[in-house]
Amino acid sequence: MAERTWSFSKAFRNIFSGPTLITDETWDDLETALITADFGPDVTEALLDSLRAEVSRLRVTEVSELRSMLRDAVEERLAAYDPTLHLSERPAVILVVGVNGVGKTTTIGKFANYLKAFDKRIVVGAADTFRAAAVEQLGTWAERAGVDIVKPQQQGQDPAAVAFQTVERAIAEGYDIAIIDTAGRLQTKGGLMDELGKVRRVIEKQAPVAEVLLVLDATTGQNGLAQAEAFIEHAGVTGLVLTKLDGSAKGGFVLAVQEKTGLPIKLVGQGEGITDLTGFTPHVFAQQLVG
Numbered sequence: 654m655a656e657r658t659w660s661f662s663k664a665f666r667n668i669f670s671g672p673t674l675i676t677d678e679t680w681d682d683l684e685t686a687l688i689t690a691d692f693g694p695d696v697t698e699a700l701l702d703s704l705r706a707e708v709s710r711l712r713v714t715e716v717s718e719l720r721s722m723l724r725d726a727v728e729e730r731l732a733a734y735d736p737t738l739h740l741s742e743r744p745a746v747i748l749v750v751g752v753n754g755v756g757k758t759t760t761i762g763k764f765a766n767y768l769k770a771f772d773k774r775i776v777v778g779a780a781d782t783f784r785a786a787a788v789e790q791l792g793t794w795a796e797r798a799g800v801d802i803v804k805p806q807q808q809g810q811d812p813a814a815v816a817f818q819t820v821e822r823a824i825a826e827g828y829d830i831a832i833i834d835t836a837g838r839l840q841t842k843g844g845l846m847d848e849l850g851k852v853r854r855v856i857e858k859q860a861p862v863a864e865v866l867l868v869l870d871a872t873t874g875q876n877g878l879a880q881a882e883a884f885i886e887h888a889g890v891t892g893l894v895l896t897k898l899d900g901s902a903k904g905g906f907v908l909a910v911q912e913k914t915g916l917p918i919k920l921v922g923q924g925e926g927i928t929d930l931t932g933f934t935p936h937v938f939a940q941q942l943v944g
C-alpha cells in the first residue's frame with residue numbers, strides 16, 4: 654500500500670519544522686494541533702499532561718525529542734485495545750452495522766476481497782432490504798470481489814429472513830465466512846434496533862455471531878460517534894471500522910474513538926478502491942499521525 658499521510662499531520666509538521674527548542678508557544682501549538690485533529694478535549698489534555706511531566710522529568714529541551722515522545726505516547730494509547738478479528742468459527746458470521754452513508758457496503762466489498770487473499774470462501778448477505786439500491790450496490794461489490802451473494806427474494810423482504818438464508822447457505826455449502834450488510838436507517842431508532850435484534854436472533858439459531866462491526870465515517874469525527882450511540886448501546890458491537898481516513902483532517906479521532914467507546918478499531922478504510930482497506934496497526938498509525 655502506498656504511504657498515506659493525513660492532511661492533519663501538517664499541523665504537526667509546522668510545529669516540528671519550526672524552532673528547535675521547546676517554548677511555551679510549542680505547547681500552545683501542540684494543543685491547537687491536537688484539538689484540530691479531533692483528538693477531543695480529554696485525550697488532548699491527558700496527552701499534554703503526560704508529555705509535560707515527562708519533558709520536565711527527563712529535562713528534554715529539543716522539539717524533535719518531543720515529537721518522538723508524542724509518537725510513542727499515541728502508539729501506546731492506540732495499542733491498549735486488541736484489533737484481532739475473531740473468525741475461527743466455520744462459518745464465521747460477521748454483521749456489519751452503522752448509520753447510512755458511512756461506507757458499510759463499500760467496506761464489505763473491500764473486506765471480502767481482503768479475506769479472499771487468505772483463501773477464504775465468502776458469501777455476503779444483502780439484509781439491507783430497506784433500499785433497493787443497497788442490494789444492487791452490494792451485488793456490484795460482490796462481483797468485483799469475486800464472492801457469492803444472497804439477495805432478498807423480493808424487495809422489502811424481512812432482513813432477518815435474508816440473514817437467515819445467508820447463514821443457512823454458508824453452512825450447507827461450507828463457506829468460511831458470511832458477511833451480512835444491514836440497514837442504516839429506519840423510521841425510528843427503536844425500530845432499527847429491534848430489526849437488528851431480530852437479525853441476530855435468527856442467525857444465532859444456526860451459528861454464533863463472530864463479529865459485529867460498527868462502521869464509522871472518520872470525516873464526521875465525534876459527531877458521527879454521537880449518531881452511532883444506539884448501535885454501541887444495543888447492537889453488541891465487537892469492533893469498529895473507520896472509513897474515509899484518506900484526506901481526513903481528523904486523524905486524532907482514531908485514538909479518541911477507542912477511548913470513548915472502549916471498543917477496538919479492527920479495520921480502516923482509506924479510499925474508494927477495492928484494496929483500500931487494511932487491518933489496524935498502532936505503530937504504523939502513530940507514525941502516520943505524528944509524522
Ligand SMILES: Nc1nc2c(ncn2[C@@H]2O[C@H](COP(=O)(O)OP(=O)(O)OP(=O)(O)O)[C@@H](O)[C@H]2O)c(=O)[nH]1
Nearest residue numbers: 753754755756757758759837896897922923924925
Ligand atoms: N474516500 C473514501 N470514500 C469511501 C470510503 N468508504 C466508503 N466511501 C464512500 O462513501 C460513500 C458511501 O458508502 P456506502 O458503502 O454506500 O455506505 P453505506 O453505509 O453502505 O450506505 P447505505 O447503504 O446508504 O446505508 C460511497 O460514495 C463510498 O465510495 C473510504 O474509505 N474512503
